[in-house]
Amino acid sequence: MTTLALTDGFVLTPGFAVEKRDVLVDADAGDIVEVGSDLGADADDTLDASDGLVIPGLVNAHSHAAMTLLRGYADDKPLDAWLREDVWPIEATLRGSDVRAGAELAMVEMIRSGVTAVGDMYFHVGDIVDVVDRSGMRARVGHGVVTVGKDDDDAQADLDESFHVAEKFDGAADGRVRTAVMPHSLTTVDEELLDEAAERSREAGIPLHFHLNETPAEVDPIVDEAGERPSAYADDRGLLRPDTWAAHGVHTDESEIHLLADRGVTVVHCPASNMKLASGMAPVQEMLDAGVNVALGTDGAASNNDLDVFGEMRDAAMVGKLAADDASAVSAESALRMATENGANALGFDSGRIEPGRNADLAVVDLDVPHLTPHHDLVSHLVYAARGSDVRHTVCDGRVLMDDRDVVAFDEGEVRERAQEAASGAVDRAER
Ligand SMILES: N[C@@H](CCSC[C@H]1O[C@@H](n2cnc3c(=O)[nH]cnc32)[C@H](O)[C@@H]1O)C(=O)O
Ligand SMILES: [Zn+2]
Structure with a gap:
């Protein structure tokens, strides 16, 4: 088993409580293994979630x-x-x-x-x-x-x-x-x-x-x-x-x-x-x-x-x-x-809750920003004050898809260029 630990963050529990926890993930099976304390030391890889809130993807x-x-x-x-x-x-x-x-x-x-x-x-x-x-x-x-x-x-x-x-x-x-x-x-x-x-x-x-x-x-x-x-x-x-x-x-x-x-x-x-x-x-x-x-x-x-x-x-x-x-x-x-x-x-996916056995589909929201301060109620912040650009890491099926705002699988500049070209080409053909 290759493991990944999201360390030192707050975690949103299935009951929507917020607790200071690490999340240990089986990167091969793509599942959450454990939510607890000090899980980073023995993990194969770690993702720093400090000053962050780990939520279900x-x-x-x-x-x-x-x-x-x-x-x-x-x-x-x-x-x-x-x-x-x-x-x-x-x-x-x-x-x-x-x-x-x-x-x-x-x-x-x-x-x-x-x-x-x-x-x-x-x-x-x-x-x-x-x-x-x-x-x-x-x-x-x-x-x-x-x-x-x-x-x-x-x-x-x-x-x-x-x-x-x-x-x-x-x-x-x-x-x-x-x-x-x-x-x-x-x-x-x-x-x-x-x-x-x-x-x-x-x-x-x-x-x-x-x-x-x-x-x-x-x-x-x-x-x-x-x-x-x-x-x-x-x-x-x-x-x-x-x-x-x-x-x-x-x-x-x-x-x-x-x-x-x-x-x-x-x-x-x-x-x-x-x-x-x-x-x-x-x-x-x-x-x-x-x-x-x-x-x-x-x-x-x-x-x-x-x-x-x-x-x-x-x-x-x-x-x-x-x-x-x-x-x-x-x-x-x-x-x-x-x-x-x-x-x-x-x-029909076994995701959406952070608990052992579920798919390791997770996002880490950066809390260290003015518009998410102070911390009365982080559920309130997620809905009323946070935006997509506050997400620092994204994990799906136990794999890191975005690491510190860097999307792993794609070169973003190339993706934007290809999309712009495809869009312009389609407009030309439609209006010809
Ligand atoms: N086989 C169909 C395509 C259907 S895909 C789904 C379609 O839903 C359309 N669509 C996007 N948003 C909406 C919406 O809000 N309501 C209804 N259809 C939408 C979208 O443009 C797309 O054509 C064909 O050849 O026309
Ligand atoms: Zn639609």
Whole structure:
């Protein structure tokens, strides 16, 4: 066993107490071995966590990582117009090498801000898997299926591709990559193909991920045509299961909240994206009260516009209070739980809590800065005052991905250059 000790820091316990401890990790197995005192002396390697707080690596449960290429390309528009007029036309020009460049930029950005696991829906998934593998991160990935506007053969082929991708890449990167089948949404995939997605994925034991109730335009047509709320429609298709995680859940009524809770579905709250596209406010505190597993996601960088999950925690807490007209709604503790344990549950990873036997997915936040002083309550600081750039070290699966703000796997300058080139090339092709 090769061991790594994170020494001399404070550690966030599963109960969200903060204790002065070392964390000993099995770098081969990728697990946490022990949380205790004086564990550095016998370890093969050490990572200095002094003046730092060791937290579970954050989980970005809904993203389109390669959309970093479109950051700042089209802003200040609502979802439907933004997708149809700007995003989809330029995405149509993206090649595998572009998606790779965008994913590299995303992984560097996420590692720098202490994210160790991401749920990602996109295309050219093989390229994304390759980048995840090299980055050292953990991911649950899938091919997003859109069937509206396609003939039957093309629609079927897109769904088949999602299954092909899910089967081919599951367990890649020494098991750090897991997969799911990902119909884009209930309104962009035809009913029969949603039925097929549900049935085949259930038989094959593959999880499901889709956008749910992001805007009224994703709700009203279903209510009009099927005569029921979208979550009931999804349930009739067999899409609501404990291994389902759905993004957004903004326009979700009380009956749906109880249905989602009952079926064990995770809802990924994406507060920045929901604010920026003016999609609305998800009933987060109501979902938490009903027992829904609520996680956090950035969504793509083109609707956020960064991949900093500290920002999502703060936004979730702030806007959650505003929407509930209650300053006690979406507490710091619940926002932090969403970004750690709940996110890990959503993606099916044994991470999100610092205790022996769990995945050694960790981040060390530098506390030695003005905006995190004084130390009344470090959970409060993580949610209300910290930002991604406060992360000093990132560890995933027992390996150091960022050491003292130096991302190990990538040359950041080269990554930024490749992303800039890919983005410019895509714009040229889209506007030609
Ligand atoms: N196979 C599909 C791609 C689906 S990937 C997932 C899609 O979700 C899109 N997307 C990004 N953010 C959002 C959002 O907030 N709501 C809905 N879709 C989004 C993203 O641009 C991407 O096209 C195709 O060829 O068009
Ligand atoms: Zn999305």
